[in-house]
Amino acid sequence: MxxxxxxxxxxxxxxxxxxxxxxxxxxxxxxxxxxxxxxxxxxxxxxxxxxxxxxxxxxxxxxxxxxxxxxxxxxxxxxxxxxxxxxxxxxxxxxxxxxxxxxxxxxxxxxxxxxxxxxxxxxxxxxxxxxxxxxxxxxxxxxxxxxxxxxxxxxxxxxxxxxxxxxxEMDKLLDAPAECDRNLNNLRRFFNDWQHSSAGDADQFCRQWVLLLRDYQDSYGELRIDAKPMTVLHGSLPELPDGEHLSGASLANAIHGYDRLVGYPFAWFFHMLSSKSSNYAVAEAVLRDQMGAYDYLPARDLKVLRSWEERPYSV
Known part of the structure; x- marks a missing residue:
């Protein structure tokens, strides 16, 4: 090419x-x-x-x-x-x-x-x-x-x-220096979490997401691009499970049902990160379950989730 x-x-x-x-x-x-x-x-x-x-x-x-x-x-x-x-x-x-x-x-x-x-x-x-x-x-x-x-x-x-x-070319966009650009750093984590979770085995990222791009000038007058992931289901996205009122088997059924509606595993996590009103309660509820008697997340997804717990971010 x-x-x-x-x-x-x-x-x-x-x-x-x-x-x-x-x-x-x-x-x-x-x-x-x-x-x-x-x-x-x-x-x-x-x-x-x-x-x-x-x-x-x-x-x-x-x-x-x-x-x-x-x-x-x-x-x-x-x-x-x-x-x-x-x-x-x-x-x-x-x-x-x-x-x-x-x-x-x-x-x-x-x-x-x-x-x-x-x-x-x-x-x-x-x-x-x-x-x-x-x-x-x-x-x-x-x-x-x-x-x-x-x-x-x-x-x-x-x-x-x-x-x-x-x-x-998205990988070239991410190659740009980003020492002080939290947007690009968080975007790198988003891609990396996809790669290391079960979502990465289920489908290609670019068939489920696009990046909304906006040109702007920073405080030094340099031209930069702001990039925000948007799911291709943006017009028909189901509500995230209610982490404040669900736990155990009911929460497990809710997040797996959400993933089935969206079309790939661990979808609830990535949609949580890209939500305007970030519903972190669902992640916190899943983490509480994993510390108890429940084990409904694949090990690789739990590892990604625990990494997010240590250093939360959103996109």
Whole structure:
């Protein structure tokens, strides 16, 4: 396989040419053919997000593709001048309604050895009138992102289309220096725990999880990537067992039942670590059981759990 980073430009062109269908199968086939070998699969689609688009006239003909740039250019920084000049034009602000499609391709035996491809499905839709005659923003920032502004039905302006977002070799991401980056250090532990638990024998990590990536600048102005694991079952995830009220056989049945629903052993542990409201009570209850008469965890999973008990972390 050619170095994957050299394929970004080709991927971008490919995504632009693929027509959006009801599912992502055609896109998956196109991406697989571009990679030539390996076993690439669609694993998850995350929707319900948007970003600001541009400006269109009353017939939905494009005026500008970037709202902020257009507003800064025509106003010269004077929001009152913008309101006065465009109040009777009948223009609309648009936004880009988005979905993120995630594809993964294993590249080795370790859980972090995979490529993740992220493709956005975007559609420009009407968001709001550019000017409301009863509204007088005090600044350009308030004009760009107003509170309590009348929103319109998101009527389509363009057909949906794909846009290549990024392709990341996850093991290379983890190779970055992380002496002071707790996010990456915890992520390394997450992968390592998967490798050494029964989950690692049951399925490939990249078929059960994706990493949500966010670019940001640190306090020194350096560009960094924040990475958070998200289960591919994010929309239909069962509740973690109630560690505060269950113990013994009932707790054993609950965590094994949870694992069966999710599809691999020790799933409850990894979902606990990635939960926003980390339910550590279930881990504490399992550990109490293991100190008593119960022995319902494989030895390797108990070793991982005890290591977490000594040095708790979350992702």
């Amino acid at each position: 050619m170095p994957l980073l050299e394929k970004h430009e080709h991927m971008s062109d490919l995504c632009h040419r693929v027509k959006v269908m009801d599912d992502s199968s055609r896109l998956e086939e196109a991406l697989q053919s571009a990679l030539e070998d390996g076993d690439l699969k669609w694993v998850m689609t995350r929707g319900g997000w948007h970003r600001w688009g541009g400006v269109v006239d009353g017939e939905y003909a494009p005026i500008a593709s970037n709202l902020r740039q257009w507003a800064e250019d025509v106003s010269g920084g004077d929001v009152d001048e913008l309101i006065y000049s465009y109040r009777d034009r009948g223009y609309f602000v648009t936004h880009l309604a988005g979905k993120s499609h995630y594809f993964t391709l294993p590249t080795g035996d370790r859980p972090e050895q995979f490529v993740q491809i992220e493709v956005e499905e975007l559609q420009e839709v009407i968001a709001r009138p550019l000017i409301d005659h009863d509204w007088f923003p005090e600044s350009l920032e308030e004009f760009l992102d107003p509170l309590d502004y009348p929103q319109l039905e998101p009527e389509p302006v363009t057909p949906p289309y794909y846009r290549f977002r990024r392709m990341i």
